[in-house]
Amino acid sequence: MRISDKHQKITQAAVKVFARKGFFNARISDIAKEAKVADGTIYLYFNNKYDILISMFEDEIGKTILQVKLQLDKEDDPRKMMEIFACHHLQLLEDKKDLAEVLQMELRQSNKFMKEYRNKKFIEYIDIISTIVKKGQEMGVFRKDLLPGIVKRAYFGALDEMSRLWILTPKPPYSLTETAKQISDLFLFGLIEPELA
Numbered sequence: 001m002r003i004s005d006k007h008q009k010i011t012q013a014a015v016k017v018f019a020r021k022g023f024f025n026a027r028i029s030d031i032a033k034e035a036k037v038a039d040g041t042i043y044l045y046f047n048n049k050y051d052i053l054i055s056m057f058e059d060e061i062g063k064t065i066l067q068v069k070l071q072l073d074k075e076d077d078p079r080k081m082m083e084i085f086a087c088h089h090l091q092l093l094e095d096k097k098d099l100a101e102v103l104q105m106e107l108r109q110s111n112k113f114m115k116e117y118r119n120k121k122f123i124e125y126i127d128i129i130s131t132i133v134k135k136g137q138e139m140g141v142f143r144k145d146l147l148p149g150i151v152k153r154a155y156f157g158a159l160d161e162m163s164r165l166w167i168l169t170p171k172p173p174y175s176l177t178e179t180a181k182q183i184s185d186l187f188l189f190g191l192i193e194p195e196l197a
Helices: 003-021 028-035 039-045 049-072 078-095 097-109 111-116 120-138 148-168 176-189
Strands: none
Touching (some): 003 039, 003 049, 028 039, 028 049, 049 078, 049 120, 078 097, 078 120, 078 148, 078 176, 097 148, 120 148
């Protein structure tokens, strides 16, 4: 088995174990058992459980960036692009439920990760939003007085909170498509009725 294949096999096993047991309760031996490798094999690829978590995060964010950029390249309207980003982000909850749970819940409970790790891939991911905002401003579609850096964090924050709701609620009250559309509409058009704006 190639090194990259075994590395991926271990991270995929870790996703399942972390989702099932939680990051802090999971042991290296649990991951090894799930991956069907010896415990010592894990240490050939990773220093510890924390290292596996970081690797998993980087791998998945990298894939997500490529996928969302491919979709956005087919669209020129920044309003539609905002909705595409929202749809793609929320679709991960359905396509990769275990992974979404690990990234959404377990990752945040790791103070070490939150304080010490500066993930360039994550910044690149949310910068996609500010790039869309800048494009909209250049086209005269979005307000020029808004700071793209603030918009990207507010927009991502709304999507992130809805992701948390989906993970914590057995039967979410909204569909993923409806949620993406509502968040996009709220940011694009606000709460005020058009005739009152």
